[in-house]
Amino acid sequence: MTFNQSKIKVITYTEIIGLIIIFSTILYLLYPKAMLENQILSESSNYDLTSRYLKNMLRLDPSNRVLMFTLAKTALKQNKIDLTLRLTHLLQENASKNEKNTILQLQYRAYKQEYLYAAKERKRALLPQLKELQNKIDFSLPLTQEEQHYWLHEMLWLQNYHHALLLVDQVLKNKPKSIYWLSQKYELLSRLHRTKEMQKTIKTLLKIDKKDHLYWLRQAYYLALQNHNTKEAAYYQDQLKTLHQTQNLSRIQKKIEQGLYLQAADIYMQLYTQSHQKEQKIRWLKEALALLQQYGFVNERTKILKSVEDDFLDDPQMVTFILKIYLESDKLEDAVALSKKLLDKTKLNGEEE
């Protein structure tokens, strides 16, 4: 067996060229420019790394405003206030309306960070600057939800209520039924003493906010009293009573469902105490007694009656009703005591006559 030289091949030249072509293609396909840019623009952590990449990318493409904005935002997150401000000043040139607004927001956030760590005197100097920047920001331009909350919080911090109201109105244009923003508007209006608008806002809130309806009714009632609008105040008072009653009745229902009959009877008696009209009082009392009877609480029934019998000494029908129950429950002593009370009362009336 003989071996010629051509047989001894660790690798052929064609294979080497093929290898170079394959690896070059892989490296071409892996070229990460687009991926890097996307990742950098969406990176929300690792600011040191992002900022280093951004600086290098900007070195090659100094007019790339998107990168500059991203770097300014990243620098802000790294607490590099000077760099943020320097970049925002550079970006101011030829800035569009939207860009100007972003620049103002970045500047505000940078100065705010400086404020947090500044000495007293510098803090004092920064406050008007911060307020001025707040006033310059155009809130009619789109903001994210996080930004809306941030700016409201910031303006409340600087007691910049007028401008905060502008922001809230702007947000409400897109979310007219937002309870949170309507309630913020109400708070701001109350701080600005704009009662007419407060009334309007509270009416909307009464319609929308079912959860805190009672709170807004109370607010509406106090507001009417404050404005000396007695008619409206009386209307809200009635509403409050009805609402209160409805809420208590649903509480009673829940207690009955849970088997807490004594607590349910207690709520009936609370309603009894809160009612001013006799018919109403009798209604709640009878409800409480009927409930206790149904579930066999004999002693509790008579205890309740003992506590309220004095309210009905002038009402023969009710006295008969109470006596009947005492006798049914075998509470002769209580029946005798009530009879004595009635006799004493009749005697007293006779003497007076």
Add this chain to the structure above:
Amino acid sequence: MAGIGFELRKAFKEKSLFSLVHVYGYSALLSAGPWVISIIAILIVGLIEIIHFQSDGGHVVRFQIIVTYAFALAATLITSGVLQLPFTRYIADLIYAKRESEVLGTYFGSLFIVLGIGLPLFSAITYYLLPDTLMINQILITSIFLVLSSIWLSNTLVSSLKYYKEIIWGYLISYITIIAGAYFFGNSLTSLLVVFFFGNSILLLFMMTLIIKHYKPKQFLYFHFFNKQRFYFSLGFAGLFYNLGTWIDKFIFWYHPLTGEAIIGRIHASIVYDIPVFLAYLSIVPGMAIFFFRLEADFAEKYDLFYSNVREGGTLEVIEQYRYEMAEVLRDSIRELLIFQAILDIILFLFAPRLFSLLHIPQLYLGLFYILTVGAMLQLGFMSVLAIFYYLDRRKKAMWLSLFFFITNGLFTWYSIQLGPSMYGYGYTLSLLLSFSLSLILLQKTMESLDYETYMHYSISS
């Protein structure tokens, strides 16, 4: 490491799944075990500091970077760089000439020279890099440089013995000591350095014990190895250039103002490059195991047959047959290595985004990681061809190839940084694509003329 080939072949012949796992697992441990164990241990030390001592990570980062520098400089400048290959060759020559009694003396002589040159050199480097650091830390860092250099030299010799399991155990015990030390005492930079020095000293003593146990001394110190006529300068330069080539891209990224920053004194690191390159190197461990097995088991067998026939006057036909079989093994090994590593890289690329988020590694590293992983795969190929050249005693070719790799990696890396972040990693990878391709061409040429060159070499020698 010829003995290991026999052991691996024996285990592989059992043809069971367990024996396959055993063979490749063992190959991985022998080829990459020490540096993987040390890297993992240093990472665990970092985690211990953050979790156990609730540290902000400041001194841990400084410790990890100092250790990386120690590895880099010790590897590049003296031991692995200049001495490892000539020392290995010289020891092999002594064993071949049946002068084993000189081995221990040569080892101690080399150790003496390493420490003699290393002490002033590393003291100066430490002082230059860390001028404002505490004196105690400077002394500790210099000591770490020296002990690491000694470990590498000892590792070369101890690997030639049949104490494979003992070596791996030695590394494990040493680094478990470091981890335990960091857990109990490592609450400052100084204590971490003490623990690291102490752990490595244990490893050094362990290796020295194995060497002394194996070789009986005739004379305590021998310096023949450093004689001008006996020292393999081409191997020294090959090792130096290869190690410089391996580290030059990291140094450039550390010290380039666009990518690196000072961490402690003049010691720099690169937030952009360090993590992806470290992960990319980890990806080649399985490939290294496969090639190590192929080289030590299959290639070594054919190589022995070829040269014993040349020495003992085998017929041309038999010699040609073994040359052909050697080329076959090389062809299969390189192909197997590339295909296996490519499949592994594809799997890695598919799972990398999820893996990164699981390990809380920024996704921003992904692009660079992909490119560096391709580069690491090419470096594995290049490293393998260099290993074949060392086997075939083609020292000059290995030296020129290493020099080529060093220069191109330096130039391309520097230029890639100028081209912007999207080009990071391309310098290193392109340099390796060229170096690997060139090494393959030279390997093919070497194999074509192996008979002629071998006969010429033997006729000149005799």
